[in-house]
Structure formats: C-alpha cells, structure tokens
Amino acid sequence: AQKVTQAQTEISVVEKEDVTLDCVYETRDTTYYLFWYKQPPSGELVFLIRRNSFDEQNEISGRYSWNFQKSTSSFNFTITASQVVDSAVYFCALTLNNAGNMLTFGGGTRLMVKP
C-alpha cells in the first residue's frame, strides 16, 4: 500500500518570506505519479503540479518550485516571497501507473501567510 506523509500540519509565515512544504511518500512500485494540490477556503482542490517517478528534474513555475528526490522519497514544495493569497491547505498525493486519479493523499499542510 502507498502512504504519503506531510509532517507539517500548520505553518505560519509573514508575507514575503519563503516557505517549504514537505512531502514524503512510500510505495513499492517503480512507476508512480506525484501531485500537489491547493485547497483554498472555497473548498475545491486546485491542481498545481504532476511529476512522474522517472523525472527527477526540479521545476519552477513563477514563485513556486518543486524538489523531487527519489533517494529520500520526497517531493517538497517551496513558495518564494509568499503572499497572503497563498494561504490555503496544500496536499501532496500519489497514484500508481494506470491508476488514474485513485490518489493517496497526505494529511495536508495549512499555510497561513500574514500581512
């Protein structure tokens, strides 16, 4: 069975600080996909990134960046120069190859960015 752990349940930062959200996963499969989703107060989950297990390149998208390290089974998410609008719950999730979106989620990290 798969498992995703987000050890930080809540993080509070002041606007413009950088913040890293940790994600550690467990799976015996060699082919899998990792995701990050954002859940704003409105409730729906918003897709941020997908990464497959064979692609360890880090990715940057604006103020967001992701660090995937298979050696430590981690897929960490960094927000640079945080803004109040970044306040939300962030989920890391994993699915196996051909399992579609039968996702195994971490417990989520609530990020609060204060002005």
Next chain:
Amino acid sequence: DGGITQSPKYLFRKEGQNVTLSCEQNLNHDAMYWYRQDPGQGLRLIYYSQIVNDFQKGDIAEGYSVSREKKESFPLTVTSAQKNPTAFYLCASSLRSLNTEAFFGQGTRLTVV
C-alpha cells in the same frame, strides 16, 4: 464554462436517513471519483468509476453507494449504514487512466443532526 458542479453545498441529515449528493461534469471525462475529507485530514477515496455503468469501491466504501448511468453524472448516496457520515465530500473527474490531473468540485459539507 467547463467544470464540475456539486450540490447541495451544505446538507443536513437526520440519523437513519439516506441522502444523495449530486456531482455533474461537462468536461467529457470518462473517470469520476468521490473522496471524503475529515477535519485536519487528507482525502480518502470512497468510490470511483472509469466508464459509464461501471464503478469500483475505494478505500472506505462501506455505508456508501453510487451509480453511473450517464457519463456526466456520478451521484453518491450516504446510507444509514454509514456510522459517521459527517464530513466534507469532494467529487472529481479526469481523463481515464492517464494519470493526468483531476478536476474537483467545490464539495458538499454533510452534517448529521
């Protein structure tokens, strides 16, 4: 606009009653999913359907039932057998088995009174 619509947004149920949560999508996605979210926890998969007239149990299917008679619709019934139904329920859809991202609805918050 394309998307997923869940209704109602809030639902109150008396103990012993069955209730049905609606989920409709116009994204032409084959696959649809139901997840349950409890306070301070991640989402857990209840049921999923990869094609019309077919669905499979997820990790926590006991006390729930679904149907998939149309591609656009995947209603979830919370039965009286579900011992602790108070939770936030999210419906999602995606292209079938391609590990692409899922699109989520805005959820239904169910409370047992």
